[in-house]
Amino acid sequence: MSSAERIEEFLGEVKNSFGNNALVKLKLAGYHGGEADLKSIDVKKIVVKGGDKFSFTFHYKTRDIIKNLIQPEAIGALRTALTSEFRSAQLATTGFDISFERNGDKVRLKRTEVAGREAPSGDHDRAKNRMIDAGKKPYLHALKITGADGNVLSGSQDKFRQINKMVEIFAPLIQAIPGENPRIVDMGAGKGYLTFALYDYLVNVAKRPVEMVGVEYRAELVELCNEIARQSGFDGLRFEQGSIIDYDASGADAVIALHACDTATDDAIFKGISSGASLITVAPCCHKQIRRQMESAPQTASMLDFLLRHGTFMERQAEMVTDGLRALLLEQHGYKTKVFEFISDAHTPKNVLIVAEKQNKSADGKAVAEKIAATKSFFGIDYHHLERLLQAPL
Incomplete structure (x- = not known):
């Protein structure tokens, strides 16, 4: 046979x-x-x-x-x-x-x-396998994920699944960071869905003490989240008001940014690189800065004209070029990078995650720089915001 x-x-x-x-x-x-x-x-x-x-x-x-x-x-x-x-x-x-x-x-x-073996139940009760148990979590109730009974609200099921999926991805990455009590900075934390859940899992489930800071520009959200953290007894978690680019991330071991719009993602990556963070993870949102340049350039490479004359293909191409250059710039500064989809696009079309881990040795800087230059030339790009930040004197 x-x-x-x-x-x-x-x-x-x-x-x-x-x-x-x-x-x-x-x-x-x-x-x-x-x-x-x-x-x-x-x-x-x-x-x-x-x-x-x-x-x-x-x-x-x-x-x-x-x-x-x-x-x-x-x-x-x-x-x-x-x-x-x-x-x-x-x-x-x-x-x-x-x-x-x-x-x-x-x-x-x-x-x-074999004999006497039974098949496991196939019921798709995902709650049994959640990283975060919904019951008796004050922060989930305060964030309107659960009701007073501790059950997930029907309108928040997707959000709860997303939170658990992100914790599933981020937790082992953070647990791999060497040293005790690593400092985690969540840039553009918003209402802190991930910030609270990740802190809860690391400290209370994985028993990995961390210092976590959520950075958010809107003062009312910072006040709200600090009160929720106090009510939850999360002594190692706090929220601070400010913009990503102005925040002092010195001493950060990990920098996270989920759906920071357009160049705010670059600001977060820059802060992570500048602080020497062991881990940088971002889920980009919007890619206007590169797209504008690609649209205004002489039609990018005649071989791509049949694609890029369509707005939807231009948008997708701009996303890939922007994030591809981000990965190259991270590699140029000593990070090993991976780019992958972290949740289904049924939940959000912005479902790409860039994970960068600091390496002991740097990539071939000359070769990476040549690749960056060639990519910019091919797509008619004058500059990438992250590249400009990294070139500016500190």
């Missing part, structure tokens, strides 16, 4: 166990594909309003990402993974286990019968 036939045999058992409610778990390991930091994948069955789905948990070095797929999509993804990306897989069902091992072009399957 060929390796392709053995893979289809394995996938057939996966489909059967899924359809018969016999799937206990499926784990893929031995990753050797091109995606940085991916280690393994866990797969289970869930029951949601739209029907039964496969829930994939992608385990990366510092975070997990969950994707729920209908059966055809899931089987297609598993077929690709088993053919060229993962060397082993373990399928556990209520009646048997099957191990999958691939060595080059050879695939080996081993089946072992």
Whole structure:
């Protein structure tokens, strides 16, 4: 039997166990594909309003990402993974286990019968797996996420999911920062949804003491959030009034900015680099500064004219160019960067996260500078706001 036939045999058992409610778990390991930091994948069955789905948990070095797929999509993804990306897989069902091992072009399957095993419930009760427990959290009630009974309000379900997803991503990154009591600065904190939840998780769940500061320009929000922090007993959390660019971030170990509009994201990155922060994470919002230059330049590269003459494609291209240059500038200043979607675009179209971690060695500054210059020239960009900030004398 060929390796392709053995893979289809394995996938057939996966489909059967899924359809018969016999799937206990499926784990893929031995990753050797091109995606940085991916280690393994866990797969289970869930029951949601739209029907039964496969829930994939992608385990990366510092975070997990969950994707729920209908059966055809899931089987297609598993077929690709088993053919060229993962060397082993373990399928556990209520009646048997099957191990999958691939060595080059050879695939080996081993089946072992089991008895007395029950499949886990497929009910998609996400609350059981939340990073933050909604009950008895004064800050969630004050922020109108939960009612007096501690249950999440129907109109706040999406916001609560977003908060938990962001904590799921940010918490392990911050926990990896060396030293005790790291200083975390949340730039443009707004009403502090993430600030409160992240502090709560780190201090009360992960038992990782931190000093956290939320920086917000609107004085009324600063006053509100400081009162909520006091009522919640969050002694290591405070909010300060001011703009991002004027805030003194000296001593910050991590700088966070979620949806700081346009060049305010650059201001936050600049503050993180200037303070020597170990971690800089931003979710950009709006990309007007670069887009204006691209729109006013002679039609950018004739080969892209068929795309960029359409406003929606120009907007998307400007977003990618802006954030791509941000990643390059971070690398130029000694950071390892990753750019990825951190929540579904069903929640917000501004769902790209840039994660930058300080490295002991810097990138090839000359090569990165040449790439930045070439990119600017190609797209008709005179300057990038972050680049200008970094070039100015401190």
